[in-house]
Amino acid sequence: MTAQPDQIGTPAGRIIISVDAMGGDAGPSVVVAGIAQSADKNPDIGFILHGPEDTLRPLVAKRRILDGRVAFRDSQDVVTMEDKPSQVVRHGKGTSMWSTLESVRSGEAAGAVSCGNTGALMALSMMRLRKLPGVNRPAIAVLWPSTNPQGFNVMLDVGADIRADAKDLLQYALMGASYARNGLELMRPRIGLLNVGTEEHKGRPELKEAHAMISEFAEAANFEFVGFVEGGDIPGDKADVIVTDGFTGNVAIKTGEGTASLIGQLLRQAFKYSPLSRLASVLAITSLNRLKKRIDPRRVNGGVFLGLNGTVVKSHGSADATGVSSAVKLAFTLAQSGFAEKLAARVASTVELTQDEAHPASADAKGQEGQ
Amino acid sequence: MTAQPDQIGTPAGRIIISVDAMGGDAGPSVVVAGIAQSADKNPDIGFILHGPEDTLRPLVAKRRILDGRVAFRDSQDVVTMEDKPSQVVRHGKGTSMWSTLESVRSGEAAGAVSCGNTGALMALSMMRLRKLPGVNRPAIAVLWPSTNPQGFNVMLDVGADIRADAKDLLQYALMGASYARNGLELMRPRIGLLNVGTEEHKGRPELKEAHAMISEFAEAANFEFVGFVEGGDIPGDKADVIVTDGFTGNVAIKTGEGTASLIGQLLRQAFKYSPLSRLASVLAITSLNRLKKRIDPRRVNGGVFLGLNGTVVKSHGSADATGVSSAVKLAFTLAQSGFAEKLAARVASTVELTQDEAHPASADAKGQEGQ
Known part of the structure; x- marks a missing residue:
């Protein structure tokens, strides 16, 4: 609803990563702290952030480094660690996880990062991004x-x-x-x-x-x-x-x-x-x-889903800011290559x-x- | 052939452990060094040692602490790490591993220790010692x-x-x-x-x-x-x-x-x-x-086979003397309890x-x- 692709798209050549702010054990403030770390280290990343916009905007506003580098996609629902993948596939359309994958599907982001429920993320990714032709089962590496x-x-x-x-x-x-x-x-x-x-x-x-x-x-x-x-x-x-x-x-x-x-x-x-x-x-x-x-497991935080039309990085559910930042870095590196x-x-x-x-x-x- | 149960049986109350001297990566000298360590620490253990007697006797003779505490059972064949369990079960009668289990089966030893091929040891143990009534699959703990x-x-x-x-x-x-x-x-x-x-x-x-x-x-x-x-x-x-x-x-x-x-x-x-x-x-x-x-993995060396009529401890194939000694200790403790x-x-x-x-x-x- 309040997308600002012009903002996050400048300067030209920025690679946009779609980030699910919800579903991690530590809550959205840690995810925002993580993308702020990434933004600080790498001027070539921009973000689309998914979750309740009224919660996320104040968190992002506190980080000056994120000025003009984050677009928001409001979604009020959250996939919890307890949700069954089959339920999420059927009823998850209003969730931040679903929205995160949509940005990759539509091509406005080059990769997705989520700290949420692994099973649900894989099931949604298979449904929304589809498997590569010839792949029977995608894998997490x-x-x-x-x-x-x-x-x-x-x-x-x-x-x-x-x-x-x-x-x-x-x-x-x-x-x-x-x-x-x-x-x-x-x-x-x-x-x-x-x-x-x-x-x-x-x-x-x-x-x-x-x-x-x-x-x-x-x-x-x-x-x-x-x-x-x-x-x-x-x-x-x-x-x-x-x-x-x-x-x-x-x-x-x-x-x-x-x-x-x-x-x-x-x-x-x-x-x-x-x-x-x-x-x-x-x-x-x-x-x-x-x-x-x-x-440090945070340095190599991030399982990559292989075999899909698009890059999805699953960050550890208990990731802290450094962990989120390294998952973002991984998505960025893969997109760039x-x-x-x-x-x-x-x-x-x-x-x-x-x-x-x-x-x-x-x-x-x-x-x-x-x- | 040259069993000396009278020797290893004294003093009264010694618990006898049957030890396969062959099949470990490091050879029989390390196994003998291991049982010497055990003998040194624990006056209540005696041993029956299985393998080529002409090789083993000189190794044991070098360790004064083993004087009068080891009986030998000559067996010239060795189960290698490459042998398939099914072959060993059919043709393994002349091996030190087979002989090691026989001492438990006959009751002259209270437990067995081997560093050899795990699959073969389990297959032989199942065949010679038999599963406990009611156990479908023995397990290694x-x-x-x-x-x-x-x-x-x-x-x-x-x-x-x-x-x-x-x-x-x-x-x-x-x-x-x-x-x-x-x-x-x-x-x-x-x-x-x-x-x-x-x-x-x-x-x-x-x-x-x-x-x-x-x-x-x-x-x-x-x-x-x-x-x-x-x-x-x-x-x-x-x-x-x-x-x-x-x-x-x-x-x-x-x-x-x-x-x-x-x-x-x-x-x-x-x-x-x-x-x-x-x-x-x-x-x-x-x-x-x-x-x-x-x-230190050597301190907890020894997988115990559970669900058989008799105690069998599988020591790590690459165990050194300390590792063999702790496998013997485990067999001893279980026998004693x-x-x-x-x-x-x-x-x-x-x-x-x-x-x-x-x-x-x-x-x-x-x-x-x-x-």
Whole structure:
């Protein structure tokens, strides 16, 4: 109702990110603080902000850096963490989440960010943005701190309920490779398939089948397939992209987060133990901060939905301002690299490959190696 | 052939642990070093050692503490990490692993420890020791560092390939509760069912079914059911026992281990960064060692096979002497507490419960609350 595309569109070349102000655990003030951080760091971002305009305007007005860089889309309803995705798809038209995706659908924003209910966001995204031609199941990909030179590995799917069959896992491998190429600048990413052992006879039947299929497509799709990997390789250096089903990926990422947080807690206790250790902690503080920054989950906040017509970044529900800001940065980076278009081309080439099973390494596919 | 039960049986009251010297990554010398550590700490343990006697005797002879505390069972074959469980079950009779389990089966040892191939060990254990009456699938339970007062949570199953249905998950809950009661001295353990969210509508159908079944049995089996938990709760304080299928549990535990090892590596890097941080690390060393000891996976080395007629502890394949020693300690503690017999009674009472569906909280079951 009070859109100001002229304001947020200037100066020319600004990339507009559509942001859902509602649905996060910490409320809209933290989301506004987050986009203010982004605006401060990056003059090339503008925002469309979705939620109750009467609540949002005063919050934005308090941040001078956001002057002239935010357009509002009033929506009074909010998708809560308890709402079932199926209900939101049917009755969610008045929600800020729905409105956030509409801005991507209409093309006025280059990407969307929401801290809300993951299941609902995925269901709405599939309905409103539609899957890319050739994609059966979209996936959620996250970055995970690793011992690899790039500092992070990609893991997908972490999207929760979804069971994946062998073909889905193949598509995750292709989409993950494309994301690693564009997001981490790895020209020939190494793909690993998550299993309970690295021997080829181990694991569930669909994993063995996926192993064969991914092997077959590796050369044409310009990635290296390292075969089965284990949970310990998610933060390791054997692969750059870890492919798994959404249930397993979701449990793995939360286990990793929980373990990191346990260690942080124990580290603080250890340094409070005696006067000497408290002195040591003062001297160690820069080292510890360096470590903290390296594995801070807020720095890599944001699961990217892969396989849709448009970029959607799911920020952690409990994200603080820094977390929101890094989710916005991720949406911005992907929009700037033209990732969505490159991924679409990659998936389309795979559809051709699948149809041309006798020659998976066809000339067509090789022509798109950079994607 | 050269058994000396008289030697290892004295002094009276020694608990005999059957140890597979072969199959670990580091070879028999590390296993012998491990049992020497155990023998040093605990005068009440004796050993039956399985493997090529001509290799083992000289290794044992070098450790004075093992004098008169080890009997040998010669077996020339070894189960390798590459062997398929089905092959081992058919052709494994001459292996040290088979022999190790025979000592438990015959009653001459109170528990078994092996660092070998997990799948083969489970398959052999099921065949030679047999499942407890009423148990459909045995499970492997591990201890995991947590923020709970007892310092550890129990997680099961982590046994790899196995899919679990709702009834299996219920049995894991009952067996895990019994293990927590006997192993961690928690009179009324809190049980959580691992899922991708804590809302009751989330997750796979078998998880919803298991949720209902475990709820129903909680009072009769004397545990508290806290409902669905997430990956982050494995090292957390919401539950004492985390119940999941073997595939998910296996991935979760390896992800946690990998994350802990990544953080350790980054911590060392952080402290090497500058002269000041190197100084800090010298002062911090006792704090860091305290932390390391708290989360050292070797301290909690050993997955326990639950649901068999006899105690089998699977030590990590890459365990060093300290790791082997803590696996032996676990087998000893469980043997001493009469855990196997208590678990058998608990499972038997559940069979009655299942047969008596109208009154799950029957007087019979309540009479066995201490188990």
